[in-house]
Amino acid sequence: MGGIGLGFLLAFTMITNKDAPITSSMIEDAASVIGLEFTQTERDTMIESLTDTRDDLQAIREFNLNNSIPPALNFNPIPAGKQFDFQQRSQVWDLPQNVTLPENKNDLAFYTIGELSYLIKEGKISSVELTEFFLDRIEQYDEQLEAIITVTRERAMERAQQMDAELEQGIYRGPLHGIPYGAKDLLAVEGYKTTWGAAPYKDQEIDETATVIRKLDEAGAVLIAKTTLGALAYGDIWFGGRTNNPWDLEQGSSGSSAGSAAGTAAGVFPFAIGTETLGSIVSPSTRNGTTGLRPTYGRVSRTGAMALSWTMDKIGPITRSVEDAALVFNAIYGSDGIDQTIVDLPFNYNANLDITQLKIGYLKSAFEQDYWNKQRDSLVLETMRDLGVELIPVELPDFDAGPLRLILTAEGAAAFDQLTLTNQDDSMQWQEPNAWPNTFRAAHFIPATEYINANRARYQLIQQMDSVMQQVDVYLSPAFGGGNLLITNLTGHPSVVLPNGFTDEGRPTSITFVGDLFDEATVLSVAKAYQDTTGHHLKHPPLFVE
Template identity: 55%
Template structure:
């Protein structure tokens, strides 16, 4: 059947014949033959007169491309389109925000100092607050571990030692003067190297940017500094946030050094699991907190899209990027999340909403919990551990409600990520500098960026319309449900909820026969991190998987 197609969906045909790399062909006119060949890519058919009638507009549009490209667009410039994950009729949690940390008994220094490496943020905060250790002592301890084990793990891009020692000394002085800021005051941490820190390289893990220095601090880093946290390292990410391969090699899984740590928050997950840092900041677009946290046995929080400002972070997909903590415990995730959430006046996607969390709650009373029945009943490697998780949840008082995901083509619209990523790194592709990147296989960014140029604008917008249907249907399925459980690597759930913007917590729930950890995913409602973290913490407190650590 012959169909009409708007000019914006076909003008990419010009790019197939030299518009973005082979500059010698920029002045070659688009012909009917080019249009007829382009039909095969977009799956539409035009008559000869229809194709001929397009030529003036196509050639004019290509000239507009050329003019637009003369204006530099830095990575931080967002499109004038802001993704909103809220379905029609959505209501936020009622009441104001509150945060209550757990009440813990006296925390003592370990007999073996090396055991300090695996203390939680909550425990380390108690030591600092009670003056059993100084921030400077703690910072030096973790800096030494970073230096000692990075050769094995390849998890550090830049050690920010001078900065860390200054920040730790400042924290100690403030605490000594009675100006204790809270649970992150004096606590060392690391940041995925897509977050800018003034005075230090921000490499994005990629060869073309390995010497890049940005003259500002990411808002998340600003907020952690305000809370008194101590930045010890910029941590690895797979090049431009894909996988665990960066310009310095492959970041390793501390449980098995023959395996990568997964990505793209590769260094964040590896360093925390190995006890090189108490917590780290990661990011997720399509699994980059969930996957490495699962691989390395960490506890990771992927917040709701629009919870945490991304100002000063590398943009990959403006409608999917999310920043969140990778920690040892659920409560640690809550502590860090509480410090970094909320509007900053610059990231237009951020929505202020209540965050209500009390770490002292011990029961699941009044919380509706579901599980993806078909996924748990399917055949997959970690079924035994996941089945035991459901048993534990029932013992804790949960009445698990069977849940099915919407039957909508979420995987088929996930090319939204590729289109936005190709736009974010448009200049990299057009300049040919993408040839400098380490991974040059089909399933890597250079090829994905090039292929995305041939996705018509109309189809990108149509996919976003399907995304609207997905958001609405997801909201309908979750009515009356606060939290649901999913196997960690249920790919359809992972893709779908990254498109809808829902939050999740991934945490260890057992071990494979060879000793590597397995994990489970707790999913929450939009902006429902309070109940999500509460449920995940109650489960984690009933287990001890997070208390076991790799030996290097």
Template identity: 55%
Template sequence: MRKSTLALLGTACFVSGAFVTKLAENTITIDMMRDAQNLMGLHFTDAQLDSARADMEDFRKDYETIRKQPLSNDVAPALMFNPIPVGFAFEQGESSFEVARPAHVKLPKKREELAFYTVPQLAELVRTQQITSEELTRFYLERLKKYGPTLECVTTLTEELALQQARQADKEIKAGKYKGMLHGIPFGVKDLLSTKKYKTTWGAMPYKDQVIDEDATVVQRLQDAGGVLVAKLTLGALAMGDVWYGGKTRSPWDLTKGSSGSSAGSASAVAAGLLPYAIGTETLGSIVSPSTACGTTGLRPTFGRVSRSGAMALSWSMDKIGPIARSAEDCAIVFNAIYGPDGKDQSVYDVPFNYNATINPKKLRVGYLKNDFDGKYGFKETDQATLQVLRDAGVELVPIELPDLPARALTMTISVEGAAAFDELTRSGRDSLLVAQHKYAWPNTFRGARFIPAVEYLQAQRVRTLLVQQMQEKLKDVDVYISPSFASSNLVITNLTGHPCVVVPNGFQKNGMPTTITFMGKLFGEAELLSFSKFYQDLTNHEEQHPNLNFTKKKKA
């Protein structure tokens, strides 16, 4: 390596800043600038570089000045992603939400069967006072204590708070002040959502003792609906994968396999019947992937639907919060409690959510990514079976294609925004405390992102604008469409454009692990999307299959 390159790395070149705290005092030279431009494929002459040298010296001083300004993770950039294409029309009017109470719900003779009851079933038991919220909360706490350590899916049990909230719910229900289907129902949250008095670890060693003494908006809204917070759940460190500071979260279907991530604990706990539902987040597959590994149903809402106030930021323009549960209708019930503006997250839109389970899905215009159903994404047999079930039910499937733009290249968005979100972690050297240190782990991704020029990042966002507009055109004639869950182009494109999806179980692999399929909706089209997903689940029983929790006969890898 040339001396000039070493000097460049040590002095925080103009590319995007350095990952050393103290800037070297030597002057920026033409040799350094020549090496810097080679990193990004530029071809300025020496004379042109020399003319720009004074600006670069000034930029470097500005970097140092800006770094002296404290910036906590919750401070968002003054730029906000706009997922709304030209010509898009918002639904108008007030929200209406209709979910029928299940009839004739009784306590099971075997109390263990409660573990896999749906939210409406549990809600009816609590509403009719066949079981108290405190009894139900203690039931799930015991399951979390029994199975949580083996699955490595819990960071913190909030037992004291949970019992307090459950007793309060029982008092309110007994007094006739019933708040709805989440009243008295236990839940857990991914441990990147802040909670009063309890640690918020972000799954990462440098933050394992961090306390952010406030409730995230999502947590507060669920508690306002009468929900009982019983656990903070694991996530792969800083929202990547299933490896966290305490271990590796497991799929309850096979303990030799991870639960994927990064909403690792949320999916694992729900699949194992340790909770009725949990909150996850997704930036690029973090609800879809663990739901597939664990066989749960997950909703990734439209970008701008749910406030992220109190949530760890990884990518301000891509992070989304949604529920992981047993069924699409469970997800609809939870979503109904958490969506909408809170006056804090300015990216959230005020758009109604008119879910009605009795809607006729056969009247929806349903597309599917025909070219992605050839098996190259792993689950050909079960995916084809899903299409056939829908066709047999009278649903006409229309083939569609996604925009032909370089979406994969746009994922630099996460690298750049993540590097900014964790700038202090990188420059302080505390990134060495993270468990994962492999080539593609966050420490190296954040370091590499320092060399992405601001111009190139903004150019990527301009291409993203084209992607948003072209998706609007592609979906103008469909209400929902179907994709294999791991069709990479769909997963990448729709996370960049902010479109909602519901991932649902649709069978099993030969090795016994679950498979899923993904139903996609239009922007802010969660009502139709969840209704269609429920329609499919009413035709099948995949979401009713549960893992055998006889862990004593299995060993972890």
């Protein structure tokens, strides 16, 4: 008889006459929607209580809660008894030296952050010149890509001039000094629209600047564009159209960090910021051939970012190399004193880490399955062995995580409750049964008790996943294999996704490296060792190479 909750109550409140008297038959019909059954006596006994609760629910709706207001309850991904290293040690980088300007200036489009950084620091190119170069590429190519919502030209040129002036005064902020970038348009930037990719919000301006943008400002980076995202962080369809894959313009870029990945791959900016709730860095990085870092949940502040799922949203860099991802992450991680989910732990990156001294695993059963990218993924394992790594077979917890997706659905529906209640969701472009408008409506029928129980089950999953991570420092997984994507997004583990080859049609494929909680440093070092050996990331979409 357990499980009565929010979904049950709303099942009979969302009727034509919301003030109609609650009857036993209404309760019976509502209970069947969520798979429950009550006796006639039980239903009759509930009527008075449910009438009072319906009034309370309506009162809560009238709070008109803004998307920026988080729940009072914070998700904790840390397993019971987990210990961490709190000592910040000297970081070791692999920054290039003696970089020269290319004979063909267009080659700058695919220089790494490290290479561009050297050119700026040594005065071989100014931030203003570099910013104008990438702004010109946006103007030249975005009609094909549809990767940009807003060009922040005025802000960009002002910042670039400031970075050049500081450099003349001997002030150098670090490797991101003067480097242009793009940011997913769910991050607020004062003075510019923040559309969340969705028609109901296409003219929205938020009077603040997201912490991630502020941290990148402090590091000297230059925001030149706000990039597309599938509406409300789902897919690659936004209010202006569809973002396209630069390797095949007839195909969508995937999402939801659509423009961030497509634009980085096409060389319209050196790097971009994306977000992931359930695949929104991994999927577009795979499709577009970029390198994406999905940090640990609680690593990067989400202040000023659109909320989709308060317990699953994560912010991370999309770049063209692992080293670049590490450089950007180094600038954006850490507390801002506002996002209460942030855990302050060091980032001890070592580009020269001896990975043969690590315990590196692979999801044995996932790699042994018959799937479309098996050949390229198997070559990754061979490459790791050639690097001297003794791969350890591991398996994910024997846990049916699929039903826990309702956590994301329920939180998303709460985050956009006003969108549903005011029927503004009707103006969204994508209206399929599995699109957000219908998903959010249906989520109102998820019982509160089952949402809580799903998170209790998630607690069990976290403990079981920690048992896996006690066997290894890092493990490899097919990008979408073995339930890894869902499980690690639920548990909050960091991952690096990077190219591992190309299909016969010339489209990129990817592999995923997963690390322990708050240990982005180790998983980045291992992924870098693989990437440096293979060089798949050095190939760029032919349509955008001049």
